[in-house]
Amino acid sequence: DTAVSQTPKYLVTQMGNDKSIKCEQNLGHDTMYWYKQDSKKFLKIMFSYNNKELIINETVPNRFSPKSPDKAHLNLHINSLELGDSAVYFCASSPRQGYTEAFFGQGTRLTVV
Amino acid sequence: DAKTTQPTSMDCAEGRAANLPCNHSTISGNEYVYWYRQIHSQGPQYIIHGLKNNETNEMASLIITEDRKSSTLILPHATLRDTAVYYCIVFGAAGNKLTFGGGTRVLVKP
Numbered sequence: 001d002t003a004v005s006q007t008p009k010y011l012v013t014q015m016g017n018d019k020s021i022k023c024e025q026n027l028g029h030d031t032m033y034w035y036k037q038d039s040k041k042f043l044k045i046m047f048s049y050n051n052k053e054l055i056i057n058e059t060v061p062n063r064f065s066p067k068s069p070d071k072a073h074l075n076l077h078i079n080s081l082e083l084g085d086s087a088v089y090f091c092a093s094s095p096r097q098g099y100t101e102a103f104f105g106q107g108t109r110l111t112v113v
Numbered sequence: 114d115a116k117t118t119q120p121t122s123m124d125c126a127e128g129r130a131a132n133l134p135c136n137h138s139t140i141s142g143n144e145y146v147y148w149y150r151q152i153h154s155q156g157p158q159y160i161i162h163g164l165k166n167n168e169t170n171e172m173a174s175l176i177i178t179e180d181r182k183s184s185t186l187i188l189p190h191a192t193l194r195d196t197a198v199y200y201c202i203v204f205g206a207a208g209n210k211l212t213f214g215g216g217t218r219v220l221v222k223p
Contacts, residue, residue: 004156033210041198041215042213042215043151043157043200043213044213045210045211045212048210056210058210090156090157092156092157100145100147100162100202100204100211101159101162102157102159102211103159104156104157104158105156106155106156107154107155107156
């Protein structure tokens with residue numbers, strides 16, 4: 001069983017579209033994250049949720065809206081996609097806030113054309 | 114969280130030990146040293162972490178200097194599958210996020 005799963009794995013879309021990436025973890029963890037890895041390969045945290053509550057928002061544009069329907073899921077919705085949004089997006093989870101043995105998903109490669 | 118400095122890249126021979134250095138001279142007393150790696154096209158993978166004592170698990174060993182200003186990750190018998198980017202991260206108990214730097218790109222050669 002995959003511990004942290006993301007769908008889709010690849011996403012190609014046109015500028016201006018709205019898209020969502022889904023993430024699910026079956027580890028029973030309380031905390032979930034979204035990271036963005038750009039073309040220069042730097043991994044940057046975007047959001048963190050703990051028990052469905054937002055605890056980190058790293059000055060991400062308002063076009064990005066995370067949603068956590070329950071603590072096993074953290075989805076990322078992106079409005080009005082721009083070329084600069086092209087990147088690999090990773091979801092991760094950890095047992096609790098401040099516990100950094102995190103488990104990462106396989107990533108979603110988003111390409112905006 | 115304290116900043117870390119790692120070499121940009123290094124090569125290692127298959128079957129030999131790989132020693133990956135990390136400097137964290139501004140580390141404070143309650144901050145841990147974490148190591149992650151990212152194999153090409155995969156998500157980061159946790160390897161090991163420590164506070165001040167040396168640590169060992171099935172993947173690697175972590176050696177932290179007595180002054181805690183630097184550490185070394187040791188992969189005892191590198192294999193081709195260990196080719197990856199290795200990240201050294203300093204994280205405080207009061208923190209709530211992992212901050213990744215540039216890491217060290219390790220290439221294990223036959």
